[in-house]
Amino acid sequence: MRITHEADYAIRVAHYLACANDKVSAKQISESTGVTLRFALKILRKLIQADLVKSFKGVSGGYMLNRSSSDISFGEIIEAIDGPIAINHCLTAEFDCTRVAQKSQCDFRRMFAAINKQLRDELYSITLDKFVS
C-alpha cells in the first residue's frame, strides 16, 4: 500500500525543477535532492516519457519542467514512475479474477474501484505549485 521510493524521489526531483525555474543539469539535480546521479537519470527519463519534463542536450544542456508547476500533479508523477494507481491487484489490466467468472460482477472489486478513484482524484488534485515558496 505504498508508492515506491523511486516515485518519492521523483516528487523531490520535480519539486526541485519547479523551484529552479530554469534548465538544470542532472548532476545539480542529484546533488540537491540527494538522489544518486544514475538513479536520478533513470527517473528523469520516465518523467520525460510522461511529458512532465523536457531535456536539452549538449554542453549547456539540462532539464526543466515541460509545463507550469500548477499543471503537474502528484498523481501524474507517481503514475509516471509506478504505473497506474491501483490499491488492489484486481483493479489492474492484467488481473484475471479467480473469484467469479465475470469480474464486473464482483462487489469487492466495485468497492475497491470506488475507493481507488477517490484516492487517485485526491492525488491528481495536488499540484507542484502548492509546494513552491
Next chain:
Amino acid sequence: MRITHEADYAIRVAHYLACANDKVSAKQISESTGVTLRFALKILRKLIQADLVKSFKGVSGGYMLNRSSSDISFGEIIEAIDGPIAINHCLTAEFDCTRVAQKSQCDFRRMFAAINKQLRDELYSITLDKFVS
C-alpha cells in the same frame, strides 16, 4: 500502491466466515475460497492475533468471526495482514527522513498524511455485513 494478495485473500476468508454464521474448519475455508490450506492457516492466525476471528481446537474445531460482521471493517482486515496503511514510506514508524532534519516540518509528509488518513477512514468505514446477502 497495492494491498498484498494475502490481504485480499484475508477479505475473502473473513467474508466466507461472515456468511457461514457458524464454526468452519480450515479445510472448508480453503476449499470454498480457493486459498491453499497452508496459506489460509497463516492468514487465519493473523486474523486471530488481531481479534477479528476466534478458533476452537479439537476434533470438531474450526474458526468463526469474533464479532458481528457489521463491526469488522476492510481496513482492519488489511492492517491485520499487511500492517498499518501507509501510502508513502515516510508515514511509517521506522522511517528516518533524509530531506529535512525535522520530519514534522516537511510539507510533502503532511500532505501524504492527510491523504492517507482519508484513505484509511474510507477503508475502515466499509464493513463485512455490506457484502453478506
Next chain:
DNA sequence: TGAATGTATACTAAGTTTGTAAACGAAAGG
C-alpha cells in the same frame, strides 16, 4: 489413546525494487 483439528517457527522460491555499469548518441562551442 488416537484421530482430527489448530499453533508456531522456520524455510524457500519467485517476484519486485533499488540501484549500477557500460556503451552509445546528439548538440554546443572552439
Next chain:
DNA sequence: CCTTTCGTTTACAAACTTAGTATACATTCA
C-alpha cells in the same frame, strides 16, 4: 569538424518483499 559535455538506452545485479510450503508440536473430544 571534432572534442567535450551532457543525455539515452539496454542490460545487469544485489537487496528486499511477497507468496507459499514444510515440519514439528499442542489441544480437544470421542
